[in-house]
């Protein structure tokens with residue numbers, strides 16, 4: 001954490017949103033929001049106090065009383081307006097995102113757009129939050145379900161998608177009738193705050209959406225708070241596991257989407273050009289800082305001969321600031337992240353993997369202080385090496401060899417993570433075999449980053465996820481609501497008077 005305990009003075013401060021008002025935190029702990037390409041300090045973000053977290057939850061609890069009664073059409077119309085505002089501000093949002101996060105402007109627009117799709121889905125809430133009715137389950141008796149909001153929900157988000165992931169959370173939580181407390185990443189909260197301003201402009205009433213900033217203490221306060229009913233978390237496996245246990249222990253409903261090691265399997269019958277392009281894009285795009293990055297290639301049989309061409313493709317990618325035209329790979333989020341990626345590359349060399357392409361310390365004229373790591377490729381990688389066992393979260397592609405599709409499937413199923421995987425092939429039979437036997441929650445067939453659109457839900461599995469229901473889509477409607485089942489009989493006068501019945505029947 002940089003510059004802790006320095007009170008904000010010279011640069012803009014990031015505000016809390018409590019009860020419909022953007023307020024300055026009274027915290028004495030702050031940190032800088034830093035442009036990863038230049039080290040320029042863009043703003044200072046507070047670590048909210050316990051009282052401030054409490055005030056945010058109180059406001060959300062108060063707002064819930066009327067928001068839960070607001071007609072579904074009125075809720076939906078706010079998100080219709082919101083999606084329009086996000087579209088109108090797309091370039092501005094992307095520019096803020098690139099400045100604080102580093103990814104290219106085009107990729108920043110993609111980050112906003114994948115969140116916008118969830119907002120569009122939230123605008124369709126009238127078609128989603130529907131119960132069931134069974135007519136005449138007993139004589140004159142009907143049973144039906146109500147999907148009712150839970151109350152105050154909270155969201156904790158990571159640095160790598162500062163637009164998309166907050167938008168995975170609060171629009172659907174609010175559209176289903178809940179109120180919300182958001183805790184954005186302290187590394188890049190600025191685009192999230194701009195999205196929150198636009199949400200208020202779209203008509204989200206005061207108290208329905210609140211924002212607190214901070215790190216471990218604020219997250220723990222959210223996990224423990226008795227008036228928060230559900231917590232959505234996206235971030236690393238270590239923190240997500242902690243959040244899941246702590247918030248569950250406090251009686252909350254919890255969903256945690258966590259770290260990954262996504263394998264892309266290449267069969268020799270795959271279209272070589274398309275596959276190598278897909279691999280390079282999915283391994284090095286966003287400087288490898290995507291939970292669905294294809295960070296691990298498994299080349300089967302003769303596809304192992306493709307490594308030189310893969311390296312040649314990676315060499316063509318341009319490493320530069322995300323604002324510069326033609327950039328393919330921007331900086332990683334912080335100096336600490338760069339050092340960590342570099343030390344993992346060193347560990348790969350030490351542990352005997354072959355460094356086919358070394359991206360350490362690239363020359364980036366005009367941005368000498370940026371946190372750059374260029375595309376890096378290792379071959380000859382095996383389980384047990386740190387570069388295989390750990391999520392690198394940088395532009396590093398590791399390549400393993402397998403003799404058969406079955407061996408590749410066995411390797412992937414033995415890895416603890418289950419976020420995403422992909423198969424490149426022209427064989428329908430191989431693809432079907434793969435989708436049936438692979439124990440990973442999101443599968444791409446000739447699609448390197450298979451993140452489902454919001455008509456579906458994000459369905460990572462095994463060590464990449466805790467909790468049953470995923471974010472957005474139909475699953476999140478269930479996550480953010482309590483199913484109430486009503487069994488009803490309305491007596492006509494002539495059905496009265498059958499006397500006392502002590503059996504269990506309706």
Ligand code: NAD
Nearest residue numbers: 157158159184185215216219235236239257258259260291
């Ligand atoms: P992180 O776990 O460090 O931070 C996530 C959130 O937790 C942040 O809001 C942060 O303030 C908070 N936090 C950090 N340390 C904490 C602590 N000790 N106690 C309590 N809270 C703490 O993750 P990150 O580095 O911001 O994001 C990268 C990670 O997120 C990667 O592992 C990536 O795979 C994962 N991720 C997963 C998905 C998914 O859908 N599965 C999506 C995006 C990112």
